[in-house]
Amino acid sequence: MSDAGVIARVVVRMKVRERLYVMLYSAALEDQLKRLYEAGKRRVAAYVDVGGSTFKIMTAVVKKNGRYYLYPMQEAQHLFADYYNLTAGARGRHALVFINKIEEL
Numbered sequence: 623m624s625d626a627g628v629i630a631r632v633v634v635r636m637k638v639r640e641r642l643y644v645m646l647y648s649a650a651l652e653d654q655l656k657r658l659y660e661a662g663k664r665r666v667a668a669y670v671d672v673g674g675s676t677f678k679i680m681t682a683v684v685k686k687n688g689r690y691y692l693y694p695m696q697e698a699q700h701l702f703a704d705y706y707n708l709t710a711g712a713r714g715r716h717a718l719v720f721i722n723k724i725e726e727l
Protein backbone atom coordinates (compact mmCIF):
# COMPACT_ATOMS: atom_id res chain seq x y z
CA MET A 623 0.00 0.00 0.00
CA SER A 624 1.24 3.48 -0.74
CA ASP A 625 1.90 5.98 2.02
CA ALA A 626 -1.15 7.93 0.88
CA GLY A 627 -3.58 5.06 1.64
CA VAL A 628 -6.43 3.73 -0.49
CA ILE A 629 -10.17 4.09 -0.83
CA ALA A 630 -12.22 0.99 -0.10
CA ARG A 631 -15.88 0.15 -0.58
CA VAL A 632 -18.06 -1.21 2.19
CA VAL A 633 -19.84 -4.19 0.60
CA VAL A 634 -22.54 -6.46 2.01
CA ARG A 635 -21.37 -10.00 2.73
CA MET A 636 -24.71 -11.33 3.93
CA LYS A 637 -27.93 -10.37 5.64
CA VAL A 638 -29.26 -12.42 8.56
CA ARG A 639 -32.54 -11.49 10.25
CA GLU A 640 -32.41 -7.89 9.08
CA ARG A 641 -28.78 -7.52 10.23
CA LEU A 642 -26.13 -6.75 7.62
CA TYR A 643 -22.61 -8.18 7.74
CA VAL A 644 -20.16 -6.17 5.66
CA MET A 645 -16.61 -6.36 4.32
CA LEU A 646 -14.16 -3.75 3.00
CA TYR A 647 -12.92 -4.14 -0.58
CA SER A 648 -10.28 -2.28 -2.56
CA ALA A 649 -8.71 -3.51 -5.80
CA ALA A 650 -5.57 -1.60 -4.80
CA LEU A 651 -5.17 -3.89 -1.77
CA GLU A 652 -5.69 -7.19 -3.62
CA ASP A 653 -1.99 -8.10 -3.90
CA GLN A 654 -1.19 -7.22 -0.29
CA LEU A 655 -4.22 -9.09 1.05
CA LYS A 656 -3.44 -12.10 -1.14
CA ARG A 657 0.12 -12.26 0.24
CA LEU A 658 -1.17 -12.05 3.81
CA TYR A 659 -3.84 -14.69 3.18
CA GLU A 660 -1.42 -17.11 1.54
CA ALA A 661 1.10 -16.60 4.36
CA GLY A 662 -1.58 -17.57 6.88
CA LYS A 663 -1.82 -14.06 8.35
CA ARG A 664 -5.59 -13.92 8.64
CA ARG A 665 -5.85 -11.29 11.39
CA VAL A 666 -4.63 -7.75 10.73
CA ALA A 667 -5.17 -4.27 12.14
CA ALA A 668 -6.36 -1.60 9.74
CA TYR A 669 -6.33 2.15 10.26
CA VAL A 670 -9.52 3.40 8.65
CA ASP A 671 -10.71 6.98 8.17
CA VAL A 672 -14.48 7.41 8.32
CA GLY A 673 -16.03 10.84 8.32
CA GLY A 674 -12.81 12.58 9.32
CA SER A 675 -12.03 10.28 12.26
CA THR A 676 -9.38 7.56 12.14
CA PHE A 677 -10.05 4.22 13.83
CA LYS A 678 -7.81 1.24 14.40
CA ILE A 679 -9.92 -1.85 13.77
CA MET A 680 -9.24 -5.57 13.97
CA THR A 681 -10.07 -7.36 10.74
CA ALA A 682 -9.84 -10.80 9.19
CA VAL A 683 -8.45 -11.28 5.69
CA VAL A 684 -11.02 -13.37 3.81
CA LYS A 685 -11.28 -14.71 0.28
CA LYS A 686 -14.62 -14.76 -1.49
CA ASN A 687 -15.19 -15.49 -5.17
CA GLY A 688 -11.49 -15.02 -5.94
CA ARG A 689 -11.25 -11.59 -4.30
CA TYR A 690 -9.66 -10.66 -1.01
CA TYR A 691 -11.50 -8.57 1.57
CA LEU A 692 -11.05 -7.16 5.05
CA TYR A 693 -13.80 -8.40 7.35
CA PRO A 694 -14.24 -6.04 10.33
CA MET A 695 -14.42 -7.84 13.67
CA GLN A 696 -16.56 -7.21 16.75
CA GLU A 697 -17.67 -3.60 17.27
CA ALA A 698 -16.17 -2.54 13.94
CA GLN A 699 -18.58 -4.89 12.15
CA HIS A 700 -21.54 -3.04 13.68
CA LEU A 701 -19.97 0.35 12.98
CA PHE A 702 -19.47 -0.35 9.28
CA ALA A 703 -22.86 -2.05 8.87
CA ASP A 704 -24.52 1.06 10.33
CA TYR A 705 -22.31 3.29 8.17
CA TYR A 706 -23.36 1.30 5.09
CA ASN A 707 -27.04 1.71 6.00
CA LEU A 708 -26.61 5.46 6.48
CA THR A 709 -24.56 6.24 3.38
CA ALA A 710 -25.52 3.63 0.79
CA GLY A 711 -28.28 1.26 1.81
CA ALA A 712 -31.41 1.38 -0.30
CA ARG A 713 -30.14 4.30 -2.39
CA GLY A 714 -27.78 2.01 -4.30
CA ARG A 715 -24.71 4.14 -3.64
CA HIS A 716 -21.31 2.96 -2.53
CA ALA A 717 -20.25 3.47 1.06
CA LEU A 718 -16.57 4.47 0.92
CA VAL A 719 -13.85 4.51 3.57
CA PHE A 720 -10.20 5.47 3.47
CA ILE A 721 -7.69 2.83 4.64
CA ASN A 722 -4.50 4.52 5.83
CA LYS A 723 -2.46 1.48 6.82
CA ILE A 724 -2.63 -2.29 7.44
CA GLU A 725 -0.52 -3.94 10.14
CA GLU A 726 0.11 -7.62 10.71
CA LEU A 727 -0.77 -8.87 14.18
